[in-house]
Amino acid sequence: MNKPRRIYLDNAATSWPKPESVYSAVESYMRENGAPSGRGVYREAIEVSRLVADARFRIADLINAGEPRRIIFTLNGTDSLNLAIHGLLRPGNHVITSVVEHNSVLRPLRHLEDRGEISVTRVPCGSEGIIDPDAVRAALRPSTRLITLIHASNVTGAIQPVFEVGRIAREADVFFLVDAAQSLGHLPIDVQAIQCDLLAAPGHKGLLGPLGTGVLYVGPRAELVLESCRQGGTGSKSDEDRQPLILPDRYEAGNLNIPGIVGVGAGVTWLQSHDVSTIQRQSSELTIQLINGLSSIEGVQVLGPKDSHQRVGLVSMTLNGWAPQEVSMLLESEHSIQTRPGLHCAPLMHHALGTANQGGALRLSIGPFNTLNDVNVAITAISEVSAMRLEF
Ligand SMILES: Cc1ncc(COP(=O)(O)O)c(C=O)c1O
Known part of the structure; x- marks a missing residue:
């Protein structure tokens, strides 16, 4: 049967x-190119660096990031969120988040809380799964460094009031991280209109790329203070044994997942044309x-x-x-x-x-x-x- x-x-x-174009971009890179990005001067190495730059440019354009260097390629949405949370928080900080979050936010926060390094307020939601921005405002403390909020719930689909919370964060001079795992590629997103400092997302969901891909937008305020979580070769400033501070190199140690990034680039190209x-x-x-x-x-x-x-x-x-x-x-x-x-x-x-x-x-x-x-x-x-x- x-x-x-x-x-x-x-x-x-x-x-x-x-999209078919994602399959063919990954296959054609693997069969016909296969070179690492940012490291060689032969034809394929130059071509692959161009492909990575193009993917970065397209994602920056999609979310109005201003500059492509603000887009960091990561392993997945969880990796982007971990970089944002661990890179930003310092002992004694207070964080505001919500009960709507995914474990990829809840667990890094709980980990730091269990170590006695940070304190966390988790604001509740209403019966339809939407938080009240006033609860975020009421939770602010002098030690609050970060507000982290999911854009759309992966359980209810509910879109959260990110514009209002972005305003609250800016007024309070607090960093704002948005988990866009269920919204990027599904809703138009403008990071400057949302006023977020960091926006994390997988490359394999709404951006239509392969599994094992993620992106983190790092805004101008976060760039000055976001520590790298991994250090290593970047193909740049190789005479120094310190991690370069320039973006995106600061956060992209080691060879990138080029088959994945080429696939994300093709996925975003498809999204932009549709x-x-x-x-x-x-x-x-x-x-x-x-x-x-x-x-x-x-x-x-x-x-x-x-x-x-x-x-x-x-x-x-x-x-x-x-x-x-x-x-x-x-x-x-x-x-x-x-x-x-x-x-x-x-x-x-x-x-x-x-x-x-x-x-x-x-x-x-x-x-x-x-x-x-x-x-x-x-x-x-x-x-x-x-x-x-x-x-x-
Ligand atoms: C809301 C939300 N945040 C974060 C993630 C983590 O993304 P990834 O699976 O790419 O690590 C997911 C994935 O299910 C998600 O739904």
């Missing part, structure tokens, strides 16, 4: 499929259809904002009488629909939503290649699962 077509609804974990606002609109239409369809199924609760303008294209839900893991396995085995059950590395978010003790939720997340048919097939399949238990 033929297996049904794979319906991939786990784009919040990593995007798939990638326009992020158009991608956002298409994703929003599918999200509305998904929320409406799921909400009409008996026993389903959809988490997060009802208003589609307040969310990105991912929808988490619970189904009465079913563990999210059971539903996810059935969707895969019976319908080849691929989703993500569980706590989504966001334990405080699930506690806040009351879903932590029931195995979390089932997440369906949309990418630019999903269709209305994918969404409708998922809705029908979940209503069949719901009916199964009703029959018992």
Whole structure:
């Protein structure tokens, strides 16, 4: 029997499929070039340095970074966040964050807190998973050095008030770090309008590059004080045994993941030619259809904002009488629909939503290649699962 077509609804974990141009850019680099960047003077080495510079330029342009050197290539979103947090914080500092965050922010902060180096305030969220900027303002202390906030939740999809928090951070002369893992490539982003000092994101989600890629934007205020977390060869200032202070070299020790970066560059080129606002609109239409369809199924609760303008294209839900893991396995085995059950590395978010003790939720997340048919097939399949238990 033929297996049904794979319906991939786990784009919040990593995007798939990638644009054809991403596959061909990675393959052509690996087959025909293969040189390291910033280190040689032969033809391929010069060509690959140009490819890396082009990827950096495009990402800087996408987020209005001002200068390409402000874009640092990292291993993944977690690596970008670790560099921002460990590079910025000093003993005695206070940090404001939220219960909406992913473990890639919560754990580095908890690590420093457990060592007695910093103190942390985690502001709560409302029932739809959105924080109140006034709670951030109220949490400010003289020792506050950093406010770190997720842009869009990887559990509810809820878009957080980053513009308001950016204003609060600037007024208080506090650094502002944005985790854009679920927003970059899905929403238009302007780091200067947000007034963030640091913006971290994977290259393998909304930017459509391969796994093992990440980016960190380092703004003018953060540049002066952000320490490097790793030191090593950069191909620049090789006569010195101190890490160069120039960007991006200061934070890019060792050979870069060139196949990955070339893929991210091709992904961003694809995004720019398709326009992020158009991608956002298409994703929003599918999200509305998904929320409406799921909400009409008996026993389903959809988490997060009802208003589609307040969310990105991912929808988490619970189904009465079913563990999210059971539903996810059935969707895969019976319908080849691929989703993500569980706590989504966001334990405080699930506690806040009351879903932590029931195995979390089932997440369906949309990418630019999903269709209305994918969404409708998922809705029908979940209503069949719901009916199964009703029959018992
Ligand atoms: C909100 C959020 N932040 C950070 C990350 C970490 O990104 P990466 O998996 O690239 O380390 C993720 C990935 O799931 C995420 O959803």
